[in-house]
Amino acid sequence: MNSAAAIPPPSAAGTRQSAHALWRRFVNPDYVKLLEAFDFGRRFTWAQGTRLRDDEGREYTDFLAGYGVHNVGHNHPRLVARLREALASGEPSMLNVDAPLAAGRLAERLNALTHPDLCRAAFASSGAEAVEIAIKAARAATRRPGLLACAGAYHGLTTGALALQQEPAHTRAFGPLLPGAEQVPFGDTAALEEACARLQPAAFFVEPVQGEGGIRAAPPGYLEAAGRICRAGGCLLVVDEIQTGLGRTGADFATDFDRVAPDILLVGKALSGGLVPVAAALMNARTWSRAFSGPERCHGCASTFAAGRLAMVAGLETLNVLQEEDLAARARAQGGWFLDRLQDLARRHPVIRSVRGCGLFLGIEFQPASGWLSKVVPRWARQQLFTQVVAAVLLRDHGLLTQACGRAPAVLRIEPPLVITRAEIDGFVAALDQVLAGYPSPGSAIAAAFRKTILKGDL
Ligand SMILES: Cc1ncc(COP(=O)(O)O)c(C=O)c1O
Structure with a gap:
């Protein structure tokens, strides 16, 4: 099938739909499918420091930094x-x-x-x-x-x-x-x-x-x-x-x-x-x-x-x-603050298995699904669905950008630009607290992921 018809006309160029249509046809269709499966399909149009804005005018705080690229912040x-x-x-x-x-x-x-x-x-x-x-x-x-x-x-x-x-x-x-x-x-x-x-x-x-x-x-x-x-x-x-x-x-x-x-x-x-x-x-x-x-x-x-x-x-x-800007020292100070708060969160949410890291290179590992779920849900899904659901809800409801670790998908990585502020860190921790309250167990997130990806419902 010639999918040219699926690409929005030039008047719509610049929208996330046209970007995704072009990627589906000319770049990497499966990657776009993955982005869309968990609502990561944003088209970011502006960035400064820790802040991002998308084509619909929505603002985000970046806690991923392009996987460790934007240490000095975006567009310094x-x-x-x-x-x-x-x-x-x-x-x-x-x-x-x-x-x-x-x-x-x-x-x-x-x-x-x-x-x-x-x-x-x-x-x-x-x-x-x-x-x-x-x-x-x-x-x-x-x-x-x-x-x-x-x-x-x-x-x-x-x-x-x-x-x-x-x-x-x-x-x-x-x-x-x-x-x-x-x-x-x-x-x-x-x-x-x-x-x-x-x-x-x-x-x-x-x-x-x-x-x-x-x-x-x-x-x-x-x-x-x-x-x-x-x-x-x-x-x-x-x-x-x-x-x-x-x-x-x-x-x-x-x-x-x-x-x-x-x-x-x-x-x-x-x-x-x-x-x-x-x-x-x-x-x-x-x-x-x-x-x-x-x-x-x-x-x-x-x-x-x-x-x-x-x-x-x-x-x-x-x-x-x-x-x-002494950003290494800043990463040490802000990272220590961040880790303390994440450890506090881990004490209150049993679904967190451990938090770790140094500076502003932090990870939150979630508990794997156990019991009957471990028998019916494939291993890859047990390992990564919880993290994906948490990352997706943080992005959708709180405008916070994170992702799982590529080779350890049960771990949510946190590596913001080193110019991140304490207020932004506190905002992240409060948002994560709220998200985890909604998904208290690995099973609850797996059920949500099933609703979203198979039944095309909402998280
Ligand atoms: C530790 C480490 N080594 C090598 C690489 C590869 O770098 P690049 O993606 O620029 O090829 C990465 C990328 O994530 C990395 O984290």
């Missing part, structure tokens, strides 16, 4: 002004035959902000691309093929990054992936030691706090021990701070909490200021020179867009804003 005026200025300057970009000054400056700033050893930056346009650079660098530097990562990890969706994850639902269709990749339980140093000795991998990839995996922080001392184990086994430690970096956890980098010097540290997401894609693999000189030195290999981590001028300007100005 300084960033917008700086990018406008950069565009107006007429300077060239993406010549790819020069060594742009802004890229050198951004690499210098990232070195100052992370660890003195991390003195080489390979820029990229996405987090997954930075992961690919790290895989290549580690293999070339160690002359070993194997890779080690953690169960529950998320490192992106390119084939190399997927090889580190090995979740059949997400990887099966795209295989065979890189051979020689294995996983160890997150936080288990004995398992890491055993796998390092057996597999002799090129690198161990780890997130200081697993985001998609359910906002799970590594136990204290884990990264430091991992560093020791990797060094002893001749394998590189790659710390993925793509989501945890740049203030999110209450420090510039979550690695700051542990005495660890990664061989490679990955940054992305928030470095963009939410406006121009930019990521980087920061590495020590030894790794760099083994992987990319020499006239042939010095192009080995290049990419056409990677050190583009607007990306570098966005990165530099984002770092200025983060430091001048």
Whole structure:
């Protein structure tokens, strides 16, 4: 069937219906179906700081920040002004035959902000691309093929990054992936030691706090021990701070909490200021020179867009804003306040299994459905329907934007822009209190989801 007729005419362009019709026909029909199933089908038309507005004039507060992109807040005026200025300057970009000054400056700033050893930056346009650079660098530097990562990890969706994850639902269709990749339980140093000795991998990839995996922080001392184990086994430690970096956890980098010097540290997401894609693999000189030195290999981590001028300007100005507004300290203070209130909520709502996190990287895990429900409701539905219903009602009735963790759908993730205020946090907690009063058990939300999706009723 030609679905052109379903697309509203140009006079209606700009409405959410026309956007969805175009997506259904030309972009990703199943994604739109998913958005609409739980009333997430909004067309946001304006954003500033923590606030969003949709095409019907309704306002929202963002407690998701594009999954950790908008640490400095949406459309930060300084960033917008700086990018406008950069565009107006007429300077060239993406010549790819020069060594742009802004890229050198951004690499210098990232070195100052992370660890003195991390003195080489390979820029990229996405987090997954930075992961690919790290895989290549580690293999070339160690002359070993194997890779080690953690169960529950998320490192992106390119084939190399997927090889580190090995979740059949997400990887099966795209295989065979890189051979020689294995996983160890997150936080288990004995398992890491055993796998390092057996597999002799090129690198161990780890997130200081697993985001998609359910906002799970590594136990204290884990990264430091991992560093020791990797060094002893001749394998590189790659710390993925793509989501945890740049203030999110209450420090510039979550690695700051542990005495660890990664061989490679990955940054992305928030470095963009939410406006121009930019990521980087920061590495020590030894790794760099083994992987990319020499006239042939010095192009080995290049990419056409990677050190583009607007990306570098966005990165530099984002770092200025983060430091001048002291957003890591703000995340620590607001996050502590938030966590206290969520813990109080957990004491009053038995449907909350646990709350956890650090800084403004928080998660609320809900109880799974039990009893007869666990026999008749499929596992995926038991795990994620409660979270989806809560997120949907928070959005619809309270204008609050959150989502479940991708690889741990029973966990509602809370990661607002770091400029969130106490009043906004209190508003969120009060709204969640009210929503949970309406859905006191996993079963009540599953029944509501059934009404909504099968019977086409209301939540
Ligand atoms: C820890 C981590 N690593 C890597 C990635 C992949 O980044 P990107 O989506 O920019 O490719 C993500 C994205 O969510 C992430 O959270």
